[in-house]
Amino acid sequence: MSPIEVLVILFGLLLGYWLLARLGGERPNTDSDPTGAQAARNRLAYEAALREATARNAASRSASGGISKALPLLIGLGAFGKFLLPVGSMLLAIGTYALIYGWPYAVGFVLLLLVHELGHYTAARRRGLPVGLPTFIPFMGAWIDLKAQPMDAETEAFVGLAGPMVGSAAAFVCYLIALSTGERMFLALAYAGFMLNLFNLIPVSPLDGGRIMAAISPRLWFVGLPMLVAVFFWQPSPIIVLIAVFAIPQIWSVFVRRKLPSPDYYRVPARVRIGYAIDYTLLVGFLLVLSIQAHDALRAVRA
Numbered sequence: 001m002s003p004i005e006v007l008v009i010l011f012g013l014l015l016g017y018w019l020l021a022r023l024g025g026e027r028p029n030t031d032s033d034p035t036g037a038q039a040a041r042n043r044l045a046y047e048a049a050l051r052e053a054t055a056r057n058a059a060s061r062s063a064s065g066g067i068s069k070a071l072p073l074l075i076g077l078g079a080f081g082k083f084l085l086p087v088g089s090m091l092l093a094i095g096t097y098a099l100i101y102g103w104p105y106a107v108g109f110v111l112l113l114l115v116h117e118l119g120h121y122t123a124a125r126r127r128g129l130p131v132g133l134p135t136f137i138p139f140m141g142a143w144i145d146l147k148a149q150p151m152d153a154e155t156e157a158f159v160g161l162a163g164p165m166v167g168s169a170a171a172f173v174c175y176l177i178a179l180s181t182g183e184r185m186f187l188a189l190a191y192a193g194f195m196l197n198l199f200n201l202i203p204v205s206p207l208d209g210g211r212i213m214a215a216i217s218p219r220l221w222f223v224g225l226p227m228l229v230a231v232f233f234w235q236p237s238p239i240i241v242l243i244a245v246f247a248i249p250q251i252w253s254v255f256v257r258r259k260l261p262s263p264d265y266y267r268v269p270a271r272v273r274i275g276y277a278i279d280y281t282l283l284v285g286f287l288l289v290l291s292i293q294a295h296d297a298l299r300a301v302r303a
């Protein structure tokens with residue numbers, strides 16, 4: 001067996017474990033206070049936020065409901081409207097990418113984005129967070145609309161890690177197809193998928209990596225910032241500037257003004273912390289090696 005084959009099997013095991021045992025399994029026990037007082041406080045705050053989000057949704061629905069009663073046609077349009085933005089923006093993204101890369105690759109790439117977002121979506125739903133379907137913007141990627149913020153760092157990390165884990169699984173499938181068929185397009189998709197998920201794992205909020213760090217150690221955001229600068233010099237892009245615009249004020253408020261969302265928010269038991277650190281490190285490691293491997297293989301095909 002070649003080193004790459006061993007790597008592929010190990011990566012497959014990590015992805016399988018995460019999808020089945022973590023995403024599909026029970027929430028880890030994050031109860032660090034034996035009296036349960038903290039858990040009760042968290043639960044109350046969480047339920048209040050959920051009620052608030054539900055009320056907001058109901059208010060926006062009833063605002064359109066008044067018109068719908070007068071014009072039954074609009075009821076159908078209203079139901080359709082829920083899917084209009086996700087589906088419409090997805091088709092727009094495919095069309096834009098197709099102009100540059102051709103249809104098959106454009107469809108594949110947008111599907112990779114979609115699967116990544118559905119990872120976040122599924123994780124948010126599993127934790128009972130109200131969440132909307134993903135919206136796409138060409139060359140900016142996609143995001144899901146969380147209608148209520150997670151109530152603790154572990155939930156934030158869970159929703160954050162689910163995107164790259166599920167997204168990497170999709171890229172991994174492309175890689176396996178490329179390995180068995182030698183199709184160049186699947187190799188290109190695998191490479192794009194590995195890089196996309198790797199980029200999102202840079203430990204700085206609002207990227208997924210920053211959200212995972214919320215449960216490991218928010219101090220690691222300081223590592224993410226120079227990484228973001230390095231990526232900018234490697235591949236200058238306005239997206240990176242935009243991420244920095246969001247990231248710097250957050251780092252400033254947490255560390256310079258010492259304004260944490262709540263003192264309890266970042267309280268995560270060591271066992272859970274280490275679990276996320278291991279999952280994160282393994283995922284980044286596999287993605288790094290396999291993206292370099294896919295990049296070299298693409299070069300070899302081109303030459």
Ligand SMILES: [Zn+2]
Nearest residue numbers: 163164200208
């Ligand atoms: Zn993501």
